[in-house]
Amino acid sequence: xxxxxxxxxxSRCIQECAPWCxxxxxxxxxxxxMNAAIAKGDFAAALKIFTKSVPFPGIISRVCDHPCQDSCxxxxxxxxxxxxxxxxxxxxxxPVTKARVTPLPRKDKRVAVVGGGLSGLTASLDLAKKGYxxxxxxxxxxxxxxxxxxxxxxxxxxxxxxxxxxxADLSVEIRLKTSVGQDIPLSDLQKEFDAVYLGSGxxxxxxxxxxxxxxxxxxxxxxxFETNEPGVFAGGTLVRGAKERSPIRSIxxxxxxxxxxxxxxxxxxxxxxxxxxxxxxxxxxxxLEGIEALPEVPLSNAPEGYSAEEAVQEAKxxxxxxxxxxxxxxxxxxxxxxxxxxxxxxxYNNLSIVMGQRHGNKLINSCSNxxxxxxxxxxxxxxxxxxxxxxxxxxxxxxMPPSAHEFALRDMEFSNSDKFALHRHQPGMDSSRFLFFxxxxxxxxxxxxxxxxxxxxxxxxxxGVGLMLRCCGxxxxxxxxxxxxxxxxxxxxxxxxxxxxPELIVACSTCYSVFKAHLPHVKVQSLWETIDTLGLPDVPRxxxxxxxxxxxxxxxxxxxxxxxxxxxxRRLGYEIHELPLSRNTTECCGFGGLMYFANRELAEKTVRRxxxxxxxxxxxxxxxxxxxxxxxxxxxxxxxxxxxxxGDFEHAAQKGPDYSQRRENRARLKHSLLKDLWGEDVxxxxxxxxxxISEQVRDLxxxxxxxxxxxxxxxxxxxxxxxKLVNSHSGHFLAHHTPTTVTYWVEYSPAEDxxxxxxxxxxxxxxxxxxxx
Numbered sequence: 016x017x018x019x020x021x022x023x024x025x026s027r028c029i030q031e032c033a034p035w036c037x038x039x040x041x042x043x044x045x046x047x048x049m050n051a052a053i054a055k056g057d058f059a060a061a062l063k064i065f066t067k068s069v070p071f072p073g074i075i076s077r078v079c080d081h082p083c084q085d086s087c088x089x090x091x092x093x094x095x096x097x098x099x100x101x102x103x104x105x106x107x108x109x110p111v112t113k114a115r116v117t118p119l120p121r122k123d124k125r126v127a128v129v130g131g132g133l134s135g136l137t138a139s140l141d142l143a144k145k146g147y148x149x150x151x152x153x154x155x156x157x158x159x160x161x162x163x164x165x166x167x168x169x170x171x172x173x174x175x176x177x178x179x180x181x182x183a184d185l186s187v188e189i190r191l192k193t194s195v196g197q198d199i200p201l202s203d204l205q206k207e208f209d210a211v212y213l214g215s216g217x218x219x220x221x222x223x224x225x226x227x228x229x230x231x232x233x234x235x236x237x238x239x240f241e242t243n244e245p246g247v248f249a250g251g252t253l254v255r256g257a258k259e260r261s262p263i264r265s266i267x268x269x270x271x272x273x274x275x276x277x278x279x280x281x282x283x284x285x286x287x288x289x290x291x292x293x294x295x296x297x298x299x300x301x302x303l304e305g306i307e308a309l310p311e312v313p314l315s316n317a318p319e320g321y322s323a324e325e326a327v328q329e330a331k332x333x334x335x336x337x338x339x340x341x342x343x344x345x346x347x348x349x350x351x352x353x354x355x356x357x358x359x360x361x362x363y364n365n366l367s368i369v370m371g372q373r374h375g376n377k378l379i380n381s382c383s384n385x386x387x388x389x390x391x392x393x394x395x396x397x398x399x400x401x402x403x404x405x406x407x408x409x410x411x412x413x414x415m416p417p418s419a420h421e422f423a424l425r426d427m428e429f430s431n432s433d434k435f436a437l438h439r440h441q442p443g444m445d446s447s448r449f450l451f452f453x454x455x456x457x458x459x460x461x462x463x464x465x466x467x468x469x470x471x472x473x474x475x476x477x478x479g480v481g482l483m484l485r486c487c488g489x490x491x492x493x494x495x496x497x498x499x500x501x502x503x504x505x506x507x508x509x510x511x512x513x514x515x516x517p518e519l520i521v522a523c524s525t526c527y528s529v530f531k532a533h534l535p536h537v538k539v540q541s542l543w544e545t546i547d548t549l550g551l552p553d554v555p556r557x558x559x560x561x562x563x564x565x566x567x568x569x570x571x572x573x574x575x576x577x578x579x580x581x582x583x584x585r586r587l588g589y590e591i592h593e594l595p596l597s598r599n600t601t602e603c604c605g606f607g608g609l610m611y612f613a614n615r616e617l618a619e620k621t622v623r624r625x626x627x628x629x630x631x632x633x634x635x636x637x638x639x640x641x642x643x644x645x646x647x648x649x650x651x652x653x654x655x656x657x658x659x660x661x662g663d664f665e666h667a668a669q670k671g672p673d674y675s676q677r678r679e680n681r682a683r684l685k686h687s688l689l690k691d692l693w694g695e696d697v698x699x700x701x702x703x704x705x706x707x708i709s710e711q712v713r714d715l716x717x718x719x720x721x722x723x724x725x726x727x728x729x730x731x732x733x734x735x736x737x738x739k740l741v742n743s744h745s746g747h748f749l750a751h752h753t754p755t756t757v758t759y760w761v762e763y764s765p766a767e768d769x770x771x772x773x774x775x776x777x778x779x780x781x782x783x784x785x786x787x788x
Contacts, residue, residue, distance in 0.1 A: 021363045024401055027394040028356035029298045034336035036098060038297035039086035041267030044068040046083055046098055046333075053101055053330035056323070061105035070140050070181070070266065071133065073174040076102040078165055079263050082294060088336050092303050094311040096333050097321075104326035116184050119146035124280050127152065127204045129195045130214030132160030133262055134251030136182070137269030138212045138276070143185035145277055150208070151187055154194040158182075160215050161252075161260065168318060201225060205246065210276045213242070213249040214269065232256055238292075239285045240272040246279065248272045267293055300393040301336040341388035341398070344596060346621040347610070348388065348398065351378055355388070355398050362405050366414070379405045380419050381617050384493060384608035385568035390600050399608065406495025418757050420494040422720045423612045425754070426678070430455040430486035431503060435681040437484040438510045441473055442692050447517040448478025451542075454523030455486040457655075459677035460638040462684040464655040465522075467552075468542065469688075471659075472520060475549045481514050483507075484685060487526040493609045504533050511537060520545050522655075524569040524576065524637055525607070543636060546658065547579035551586060556660035561590035562652070563629040565644075566601040567637035574598075580636050580654060587657055594628050604640040611643075612720070622647050632667050642671025673713065675723035703727040704734075705769030712772055721759055721775045728752055729761045730770055747773055 032038075036046040045064050052061035066072045079099050087095035124147050128139045131153030139149045157163070159175050182189070195201060195213075204211050213233060226234050226243045233242055233249040240248045250268030252260060271292050278285045312329040314321060321329060341355065342348045351358065358378060365375025384399030409415040429435060435455070440447050451472050453465045473480045488503030511517070521527045522542040530539045564584070570576050577598050584591055596602050605611055605621035626633065626649035633651040635641040644651035650667035672680060689695040704727050708716070716722075733739040733750035740749040742762075751760045762774040 018363060021359055021401075024396065025356050025359040025363075027396045028354065028359070029300060029394060030338045030354040031356055032299040032338075033291075033297050034299055034301075035086040035088050035297055036083035036096075036336075038291075038299075039294050040068075040083040041261075041264050041293050042068045042270060043291075044083065044102075046096075047335055049105065050096065050098075050101060050330040050333035051335060053105060053326050054333065056327055058105050058108035058323070058326075059110055061101075062109040065102055065105055070137055071178040072102070072106050073178045074133075074162060074170065075262060075266070076106045077170050077174065078162070080261050082261075082263065088301055088303075089309075089332060089334055092306045092334075093308040093332070097311055097329055100314070100321050101326055101330055104321040104323070107320060108323050108326065113180075116144065116181060118144050118185055121148070122146040124148065124209045125150065125207070126276060126280075127195075127208040127211045128214065129204075129212065130160070130251065130253070131155070131158035131189070131191075132215040132251055133162070133265040134253075134269040134272075135212065135214035136179070137266045138214065138250070138273045139187050139269075140181065140185065141270055141273035142276060143182075143187050145273075147277075147280070149185075149187045151182075151189045152193045152195050152199070153189065153191050154197075156191050158189065158191075162262075201247070205244070209246070209280055211247045212269075212272055212276060213247065213253055214251040214265075215253055230256065238289060239275045240268065241275065241285070248275055248279075264293075298394075299336060300338050300340065301334060302340060303334075306334065338393065340391040340393070341396075344391055344600075344602065345388055345398075346624050347382050347617060350381075350617050350620065355392075355396055355401075358398065359401060362401065366405060366408055366412075376409075376416060376419070377614060378402075379409065380613035381610055382608055383568065383603040383605070383610040383621070385601075385603035386571055387568065387596070387600060387602060390571070402608075403493065403495060406493075407497055408495075410495045410497070415495065420490065420496075420609050420612055421757055422674075423490040423609050424494060424496070424499070426674075427455075427486045427488070427490040427503070429678060430484075430681065431506065435484055435685050437685050437688065438481065438514060439693060440481045440514070441479045444479040446479050447481030447514050449476055450481040450483055450511065450514055450517035450519050452483050452487075452519050452521045452523075452526060454521065454526045454638070455484075455681065456677075457522050457638040457653075458484060458681050458684050460642055460671050460680070461653060461655065462680050462687070464653065464659060465684060466688070467659045468522065468655060471552050472545070479517075480520075481517055482688070483510060483514070484681075484688075485510075487523070487529045489525050489529055490609060492529065493607070504529075508534060508537075524567045524573065527573065527576070528569045541573070541576040541579065543576055543579040543583065543654070547582050551583070551658060554660050556587070556657070559588040559590070561592055561631055562634040563592045563594050563631040564597065565594060565604070565625070565633050565635045565640055565651075566597055567635065567640050568601055568603045568607055569637075571599050571601060583654065583658065584634065589634070589657065592629060592631055596628070604635075604637070604643040606639045606643050615718070618643075619647065638671075645670045673717045674720060675716070678722065678724065704730055706730075707766055707769060707771045709772075712774065716775050719775065719777055721777060725752065725754070725759050726761050726763075726772055726775060728754075729759060730763055 034047050037043050049061045049064040052064060069075045081099045084095050084098040089096050126142050126147050126149055128135045128149060128151045131151060135151060136158065139151050143149045158179055162170065162175055193199060195204060224244055233253050235242055235249050235254055240250050242249050250272045251265045275285050309332050312325050339354060361375055362379060379402050382399050382402035384403055386397060386399055389395050389397040451469050458465050469482055488500045491500035491503055519530060519537060519539040520542055521539055527539060527541055530537055566577055581591055602625050603621060604625060605618035611618040622643045626644050626647055633644050633649055634654060635651060636654040638653060641651045641653045652667050656666060686697045689697055706726060729750050729752040732752060747762050747764045749762050751758050757777050759777045761772060763770045763772050
């Protein structure tokens with residue numbers, strides 16, 4: 016993943032796009048921030064935000080034609096926010112302070128500004144701040160142009176004069192009663208000055224080579240305000256006409272022209288990076304779901320404007336428009352206190368650092384890749400795909416911390432080893448029309464349901480139903496290890512070909528998604544579609560009740576699977592309740608994408624969030640989803656429990672097996688199937704040492720992802736070699752073992768029948784041992 020790809024993806028996140036009010040405002044007042052400050056009663060902060068964009072706040076807060084207010088999203092749920100009234104309140108309620116202006120060092124370039132209206136005054140002000148020498152020409156005897164036409168009650172003369180004081184502080188030379196085009200030819204200004212800005216007050220229709228229309232307007236390039244004359248720019252009513260008089264657009268014209276003149280004098284591009292100047296259409300999306308329609312706060316005294324209390328109440332109606340749709344539904348995105356645009360920048364920066372940063376690595380590895388963000392994003396941005404691509408890049412560049420996904424990858428290797436992996440035709444048959452693939456997690460969680468399901472399929476289907484036990488490779492895919500994933504998929508395909516290319520019947524939606532995406536030539540159907548078609552087995556079942564259906568995230572967009580699950584539940588007689596986020600907008604259980612291994616705390620928050628959405632017992636058709644819920648104390652069932660009927664209401668509250676038990680369940684399932692179905696005797700390996708492990712230590716091992724077989728290997732090795740430490744006070748031994756990149760330690764002591772395990776922990780340090788003769 017290169018910089019350009021990340022930049023393109025970053026641009027799709029619209030969270031930083033301006034709200035409608037600011038985009039519509041020609042000078043882009045940060046109305047959202049101003050309203051937030053007023054809502055807190057901080058009028059000084061609100062005025063500071065307002066004056067950052069508006070050079071003449073006392074004037075504009077009274078006479079602005081407020082295109083921002085006309086575009087306010089609040090209008091779709093009640094009345095628009097009275098933005099101009101809030102601007103006036105900020106100006107009136109904030110402490111009176113004189114604005115401090117510190118111009119840049121004086122330049123030797125001189126600029127003539129023609130017209131003392133808002134356009135010319137803004138251009139003068141902005142250019143003077145940059146250090147240019149400004150001479151302002153005004154045909155009348157005072158600055159302000161049409162501002163003096165407003166009634167005193169609407170725009171007090173004091174407000175005009177106070178706002179204009181800033182010009183003196185910047186040493187703007189003002190020449191009143193001087194009409195350019197009549198008293199002074201434009202050509203003289205072109206000779207005397209390095210650039211000329213024509214605002215209102217230009218007094219000639221035919222001035223040299225300058226193009227002037229019949230109605231005395233000056234045509235300009237829309238983006239830069241350039242006229243046909245080099246170094247001559249125009250704006251304000253001279254360009255738009257008196258009928259389109261707009262105080263705020265006049266200020267915008269002056270500001271944008273000042274940018275063009277500055278660039279012209281510096282001999283740089285006049286057009287680069289100016290896409291969002293002036294009013295424009297924002298890309299921002301804001302949901303109004305659940306927003307109460309509220310009317311505008313009325314003015315108790317219209318001539319005086321809002322009181323402080325009224326302004327606070329009106330500002331509180333502001334929606335504080337933002338997108339954050341993905342963050343609202345994703346615990347991962349919310350936990351890192353940002354949003355995709357920020358995260359993509361962090362990912363790019365992280366990939367640029369030699370070994371990455373701890374925070375960046377954790378961000379990249381914590382995503383579950385469930386795809387919910389894309390479902391709710393107006394721009395279809397998928398953070399999961401970005402994180403997986405970043406993991407792949409980290410692996411390719413050798414930047415992935417070795418232990419980041421070690422436990423999950425070791426578990427995958429176990430599932431594809433001789434200890435569990437198996438592929439056989441149906442007993443008594445030498446070919447298979449179908450092949451049942453239960454997946455490694457169902458075998459680990461509920462071996463009995465794997466046996467029941469295989470027996471059911473073999474009884475109902477003709478042509479032979481083979482069985483394959485192994486892992487589909489999803490952990491390697493999620494870990495960004497493309498070569499390892501390709502090896503696992505290739506291993507599966509070889510065995511599938513050996514079985515005669517049978518049609519797959521898959522119990523796990525993750526396996527289903529992997530095969531669909533990476534082996535499109537393999538015909539695959541879900542177990543739930545199969546049962547929906549074949550009908551339910553005739554077995555005793557317990558009394559039905561209401562359940563909340565949880566769809567695994569890997570079932571997203573597999574509508575036929577989701578439909579079949581609900582069809583089965585209806586036939587069984589269960590009352591179905593849909594969770595707020597279900598089907599194609601379902602949430603992750605906290606296991607997918609290896610979140611559980613990379614960020615346990617986040618995974619637990621994710622599952623707790625999910626199980627809080629309904630007081631009902633949950634029904635899942637993914638073994639890991641069911642077990643994740645049960646680990647957090649949520650009564651949950653697997654669909655096969657209903658289909659084959661465990662007959663025990665307490666089953667829902669039972670926690671799933673721990674990691675050591677999961678491995679043992681897989682190994683025992685293989686041995687049981689080989690013996691019971693194919694009559695094969697499985698040679699028992701060397702008996703491992705017997706361990707006595709308390710429930711407290713076993714819970715600790717589970718949290719630290721230390722397996723019973725790891726403990727057994729350490730103790731066996733220590734007892735065989737004598738490589739162990741002894742605590743002289745307790746008499747306990749301490750030994751270690753490093754199967755791959757993580758070193759495991761165990762504190763133990765001998766017992767009458769085996770060993771007692773007192774503690775176990777792990778770390779990523781490499782232990783260097785020196786053997787002495």
